[in-house]
Amino acid sequence: MEDLELLYKRENGDYLRYDSSVINKYIYMENISSKLRVFKIVTLVIAFLIILTKGMFDITSIEQTRYPKETICLLLVVAVIINYNISYYIHRFAYGYVSKSKRYIFIYGKLKPLNKILFIIIPDFLFALEYKMYIRKSHSICALENCHNLCSRDSNGEGICLSSWDSIKVDTKYFVLFSNWLNVIVASITIIITLIFIGINNWLVLLMFFVLSFRVFSRFVEIVIAFYKDVVVVEDKLFNTNDGNNPIYIHRWKNTLTLKSGRISLAIHSLLEVLMLFSAVYYYIYIFNILNSEGEILNLVGGEDIGIKYIHFVLYSIPVTGLNVSYGNLPNIIWNTTHIIQLLLSLILIILSLSSYIGMDNKISQRDKDLYLEVKKRSLYNASWGE
Numbered sequence: 001m002e003d004l005e006l007l008y009k010r011e012n013g014d015y016l017r018y019d020s021s022v023i024n025k026y027i028y029m030e031n032i033s034s035k036l037r038v039f040k041i042v043t044l045v046i047a048f049l050i051i052l053t054k055g056m057f058d059i060t061s062i063e064q065t066r067y068p069k070e071t072i073c074l075l076l077v078v079a080v081i082i083n084y085n086i087s088y089y090i091h092r093f094a095y096g097y098v099s100k101s102k103r104y105i106f107i108y109g110k111l112k113p114l115n116k117i118l119f120i121i122i123p124d125f126l127f128a129l130e131y132k133m134y135i136r137k138s139h140s141i142c143a144l145e146n147c148h149n150l151c152s153r154d155s156n157g158e159g160i161c162l163s164s165w166d167s168i169k170v171d172t173k174y175f176v177l178f179s180n181w182l183n184v185i186v187a188s189i190t191i192i193i194t195l196i197f198i199g200i201n202n203w204l205v206l207l208m209f210f211v212l213s214f215r216v217f218s219r220f221v222e223i224v225i226a227f228y229k230d231v232v233v234v235e236d237k238l239f240n241t242n243d244g245n246n247p248i249y250i251h252r253w254k255n256t257l258t259l260k261s262g263r264i265s266l267a268i269h270s271l272l273e274v275l276m277l278f279s280a281v282y283y284y285i286y287i288f289n290i291l292n293s294e295g296e297i298l299n300l301v302g303g304e305d306i307g308i309k310y311i312h313f314v315l316y317s318i319p320v321t322g323l324n325v326s327y328g329n330l331p332n333i334i335w336n337t338t339h340i341i342q343l344l345l346s347l348i349l350i351i352l353s354l355s356s357y358i359g360m361d362n363k364i365s366q367r368d369k370d371l372y373l374e375v376k377k378r379s380l381y382n383a384s385w386g387e
Contacts, residue, residue: 045212079214098175139165139171183269216281227353236249258359277321
């Protein structure tokens, strides 16, 4: 913290406070987030209500339908394409909310062969990485008129000036936030669609199961890497000051303005997403009778006496996700693999991330305090005038 304050004090007075353009951008992003928050809550409420209605009826597993191999292969290809596009539009919309004036169109055809394969397998992580990199590239030239490229620049290979990092931190914060919320919205919609087609067995439902499977794996990779890096990996920056002497080293540098409470919120939203997605996966494993072991599933999820309902899979998923509790396994690699992935996500999000975030130092620099105070004052002023 002292190093950061020293860095900004070394600059002229303009950099002791955030530029007004950064403050205006922050307020604008807060207004956008309030609208997206409403949509997120609405989809969650609809998903919750449909679970309490259609999710309370008995369901039965369906005899396995023998689809031709050609049909299975076609459905898998279509599922991969659908999952790729879901990931693409989630991150494109998130970036669009953040940088309306900076258009960026991702072109798959320009990727190298290996990257093309990786974007198919784990699109969520790579799209998040791609757009974060573009946010930094779009700020490589200082936007402040009074800067004249004289402010400090990091010497980690990017050469981004100090004032531009303010904008990058705001943009990255809301890009991550919007991506997180959009993933929760997609998970809610997944539950809604699943329960609309509950008890039905045809190629369309099988396609939904394939899409969900690819989605779960892609999100698994992104969540594990993102939260692991945020908690464990310590980044640093070395800034060359404008006088050319005594560069300043910043330990535990963060590329976003997300505070302690914001990081906890991101982890909780991801836990909610995991809970919903895996309850749907367990349901599809049961409904298609993939295990050929209906009785064992009934015993495991607690539906052996009263008949199994979708709510049983939700209740089974809650302690696994929220408490990192395992109820044992079944003699089947599909169920056990799904269960292990969910436990690993729970481990990362609860034991590693949430526990670290709760124990974080809540102190912020005076410069950041001034930013949040100014944002609050302007927001209250705009609200009082109905703007």
